[in-house]
Structure formats: C-alpha cells, structure tokens
Amino acid sequence: MTVIDLGEVRDEPGSEEARRPRPPRAVGRPLRVALALALVVATVAGATPAPQRIAVVVPAGPGSEVFLHGDRLYVVDRAEGETAGTAEVLAYALPERSLAAGRPSAPLWRALVRTSGRISESRAWPGVVLFTIADVQGTQSLVLDAATGRERWRQPGYPRWDRAGTLLMQSGGEDGGTVRLVDPASGRAIWSARTRPMPAMYDVRDGRIDRIVMGPARGQVEVRDARSGELLHAADLRLGELPGPQQTMVAHGLLLVHRPAAGVLTAYELDGLRRRWEISLPMVAHVEECGPMICANRQSSGFSALDPATGAVRWTGDRWAAVLRERAGRLLAIETAPLGERYSVLDAATGRVTADLGVWTLLPWYDDDRLLAVRVAKGGGLVVAELDVAAGLARVLDVLREAILDCRSSADALARRRLPGDLGVWRYPG
Numbered sequence: 001m002t003v004i005d006l007g008e009v010r011d012e013p014g015s016e017e018a019r020r021p022r023p024p025r026a027v028g029r030p031l032r033v034a035l036a037l038a039l040v041v042a043t044v045a046g047a048t049p050a051p052q053r054i055a056v057v058v059p060a061g062p063g064s065e066v067f068l069h070g071d072r073l074y075v076v077d078r079a080e081g082e083t084a085g086t087a088e089v090l091a092y093a094l095p096e097r098s099l100a101a102g103r104p105s106a107p108l109w110r111a112l113v114r115t116s117g118r119i120s121e122s123r124a125w126p127g128v129v130l131f132t133i134a135d136v137q138g139t140q141s142l143v144l145d146a147a148t149g150r151e152r153w154r155q156p157g158y159p160r161w162d163r164a165g166t167l168l169m170q171s172g173g174e175d176g177g178t179v180r181l182v183d184p185a186s187g188r189a190i191w192s193a194r195t196r197p198m199p200a201m202y203d204v205r206d207g208r209i210d211r212i213v214m215g216p217a218r219g220q221v222e223v224r225d226a227r228s229g230e231l232l233h234a235a236d237l238r239l240g241e242l243p244g245p246q247q248t249m250v251a252h253g254l255l256l257v258h259r260p261a262a263g264v265l266t267a268y269e270l271d272g273l274r275r276r277w278e279i280s281l282p283m284v285a286h287v288e289e290c291g292p293m294i295c296a297n298r299q300s301s302g303f304s305a306l307d308p309a310t311g312a313v314r315w316t317g318d319r320w321a322a323v324l325r326e327r328a329g330r331l332l333a334i335e336t337a338p339l340g341e342r343y344s345v346l347d348a349a350t351g352r353v354t355a356d357l358g359v360w361t362l363l364p365w366y367d368d369d370r371l372l373a374v375r376v377a378k379g380g381g382l383v384v385a386e387l388d389v390a391a392g393l394a395r396v397l398d399v400l401r402e403a404i405l406d407c408r409s410s411a412d413a414l415a416r417r418r419l420p421g422d423l424g425v426w427r428y429p430g
Helices: none
Strands: 053-058 065-069 072-078 088-095 109-114 118-123 127-137 140-145 152-158 157-160 169-171 176-182 187-195 201-205 209-216 220-225 230-237 249-250 255-260 264-269 274-279 283-290 293-298 303-306 313-317 320-326 329-338 341-346 352-360 372-376 382-388 393-400 405-408 411-419 422-429
Touching: 065 405, 065 411, 072 118, 072 127, 109 118, 109 140, 118 157, 140 157, 140 169, 169 187, 169 230, 169 264, 187 209, 201 249, 249 283, 283 320, 329 352, 352 382, 352 393, 372 405, 372 411, 393 422
Parallel strands: none
Antiparallel strands: 053 422, 065 072, 072 088, 088 109, 118 127, 127 140, 140 152, 157 169, 169 176, 176 187, 201 209, 209 220, 220 230, 249 255, 255 264, 264 274, 283 293, 293 303, 303 313, 320 329, 329 341, 341 352, 352 372, 372 382, 382 393, 405 411, 411 422
C-alpha cells in the first residue's frame, strides 16, 4: 500500500503547491466519537490513491445505518411492505478483491427485526452480532446469528464490552437497576448485581474491564470483580455528607470524587477504598486516562494532567478540548480550529507538541482500530488518511472523488455515501 509521510498535508497531487518544498515537520483517545464533517478545502501533497484498495458498491436507502466488523458489513434499513416498527438487517461479506464496475455486492442474508427505536451501535463476537436499540423506553440489546441472521436473544440494557470479549449489560432507572456479565452467544447472565440509581463505573486495565465500581450518592461504595462478580471491597465513604452536588469517576485504579462547590478533587484507591490524595481543582467536567497521567477536563476547554500517585499537576493543556488516544507515550489531542477540528500529537510526560497532523474529521472507532480520518478534497470528494499517533504522522491512503457524507469505519475499511446515492465500501488492508 502506498503511503506518504505528510506531517501537515498541503495539496492534491499535481498542484503547484504540492511541488514546492514543504517546511520540516516538528520533531518529535464507553467513549466510543463521531465528529461533524469539517467543511474545509483539503490539500494533499504528492499522494497517489492506493492501488491496493478494494472497492465495492452496496445498495442502501438514504435513512439506513451502516456498521463494519472485520470482513462483514451490516446495513440496517426500513423494511419495505412491513408494518411500522420493523427494520431489515442485511449482511454483506467484504470481498478480497474489487468487484466489476457497476456490479453491486449481494447480501449473505436478510433478517426482519422488531424495533421501536433507532439502531445506533453495533458490536461483533465470534458467531454473533449485537445491535443497540435506543427509544423512549430506554435501551435494548439485540443479538443476531452472524451466519443466518436468526435472532438469538434480546434484553433491556446498555452494553459495555472490552477487547477480551467481555460483555457487560447495565439497566436501571430512578430506583436503581442491575449490572450483569452476559454470555454473548446465549444472553445468559453469568452473574448479576443490583446498582444504585447512579450508573456503574468501570476500571479498565490493558484494554480489559477489570473491576466494576458502584458509587452511590450516599451509603456504601462497592468494588466488584468484572469476571466473577465477587464483592472485593465495600466502604461507606460518607459521600452523602459532603456539601453540594458531586461527581464520581474512575481512572488508573482510583475512584475520583469531585465537589464543585468546594473545588476539591479527592482520590480513593479501589484496592481497599482508602483515601490516596486530595487537591484543589475547580471546574472539572470529567476525568479520563491520558497514558500515564489522569486528564481532568475543565467545563469549558483544556485540562490538567495529574500524577495518579500524588495528584500533582504535571502540565496543563489549555488549548486542547480532549485527548483521544495514547500510544507509545504520545497522546492524540484535539482542538477547535476556525475551519474544523485540528489534531496534534503530544508527549504524555510533558504535554509538549511533537507533531501537528492538521484539520480532519475523525471517523468512529473502537479501541484497537486504526484511526481513519477524512476531509474534503480540492475538486470534490474526500481525502482518506490514517492518523498514526505513535509515529506522529497523517498517512494519506486515498482520494475518493464520489464519496460524500454518512460514513462508518473499522480497522481497515470505510463505508460512505456516494454521489449516485448508494453505498461505497473501500478497504485498506494494513
């Protein structure tokens, strides 16, 4: 596959700007996001569309939803001639080579499913594919057989999964609910525990959900093992006695409690629920792991990078809206620019900018996927690139002249509307 190390991409192939020498590039993260398309005139320097791409065309109505998993494409569309509340799911196998021009791909199977809401998310396990349905009643999870489309099971609850294949389901309401570990093939609950009205939180280690934390507004905080459901620790941290509202969050093996009225952030170890540290930190919207640090995001913009061991502020990122991924000690940070969203690579230890990747629209991704991004190409269509955080590069993969809005991506494929109104699928094997 032809890739170009561009740093900040300048112009399309063959333009005068592309032939000029470019200045040296600077030395040198459910959240499952989907950003609005940046309406900018993109420029690509000396890039040739990748000759190894695999392109197919799939019929799809204008209101359809599209999901990519491995070598499968799933299209969820209105079911013609059926009663309201019925959708049609079509499964396609992504071929290993491009089909002849004008020849659409044929579905492996079609399935009619009952749904009173919008199918908004999807995830695949060996032999099954899960769809999340959201409506005014709450959230349901529907699982179909990947070989036939037959409905395997459905149950209320929002799914949470990890790279090891763990599937946790959480449901609830004002009076509380349940969190349960579920077998993806059968829907059988392996264990189940009651939750308070506040949602359960998840401690993730090396991409695996390790512990589940249930932090009530008052009463005992519980820490459970995600695999067995065993209660590991419980303690009354007297959270209900703290003045004013509060937020509870989990990061780096810590339960973090923020009290906006006092402007204080307190950290408790999940192992034993002992208080580790407390610092003065007002205006915290949420926290997340930023490589070895904890990023405490402000309610407006920017964040403070905290040392998990002590709570000390190691550096601040005033211009950044969020950090999206960490790789090899580097962070992918996003900032709002006049013409879209700008991406930069930071050194996780110091916050120093090591690479400017330019303005892109980042496509939805899972934790282990390559980061595919697009922007409008000069002359029409879209430029497709991979954002490599570890290398600090934006690698241009293709220029798709017929592609427009509405897209999904996976580790090596991109599905997007074409100008004729159908769906184009382009694969870029790594």
